[in-house]
Amino acid sequence: MGLITHEAVPGVVTTSLRRLLNWSRKSSLWYMLFGIACCAIEMMATGASRYDFDRFGMIFRASPRQSDLMIVPGTVNEKMADRVKVLYDQMAEPRWVLAMGGCAINGGPYHGEYNIVDGVDKVIPVDVYVPGCPPRPEALMHGVLLLQDKIMREGIEIPAPARR
Amino acid sequence: MSEHEATTIPEHLQPVAAALRDRYPDLSITPKPGDWLEVKVEADASPEFFRYIKDTPGLGFDYLLDVTAVDYINEGKLQVVYHLARMGADARKRGKLVVKVDVPRDNARVRTVVDIWPTADFLEREVYDMFGVVFEGHPDLRRILMREDWVGHPLRKDYVDHRPKRTRVTR
């Protein structure tokens, strides 16, 4: 966890405030209840009991104002892009975005189509990209672990690859 | 023409063809695979024709499955396509009807069928949105899929994408 345990005094842990903040943030990534295409089904599967996001401290929130993470699971079309931006703007800092699936990365199977925004990163900044069509729950969980790594490194210089 | 295509009208569709010929002797009626009868109608004759096929006993095509269009850009025409089936008193009779109406590309106008089949409301709005076919008499002919300020009709073959290029957003 990156905490420095003090062997001398049992039960006492010393760490920096920055680390403690990052650790608490990464351990309770509440994600937004929000799905825009077929990838959302796989996200729901990841959240349900078989794969169980809860064990990462991740539960979905039905309001962007209570969410830390926006998983963008699906095709972003021109009409939806404005809504995605509004939802992102309603989230409080610190906030993260995970682009799930080919569609959210660059349009995927619909790349270059007349009504498709070629990737959600044309609308909001993205932290982690998880490829696939759709990505399996394992891939999504891997993406979340990468994001946790990234959060642990926030404000701290740790040479990559970071230790979990 | 595919080899599977029927050339004669199958027996169970003969009454439909007969009822159509009864009123419109010159109508071109073609059987198509999958239990379809294809009929081509002139744009100005279509409102009366649609009324007829819905209300005539023995025809009774009271269910509009779909309205769509095809862009024949080389021939300078748009073809509006109506798919019809039977759900009411004639529901047990097999066979569906596909009605094709040709309109010029530069002046694509047909009469609406909303007053005959209310379900045509959204279907016609979609055809308007995608192909720019104007359905005269439609109560609320707005775009349904694209944004309201969209320029052009995307499923036309000469559609040009006017969107400005988007660049990647970073934190």
Ligand code: SF4
């Ligand atoms: S990446 Fe594939 S599965 Fe995911 S939203 Fe796009 S089409 Fe659907």
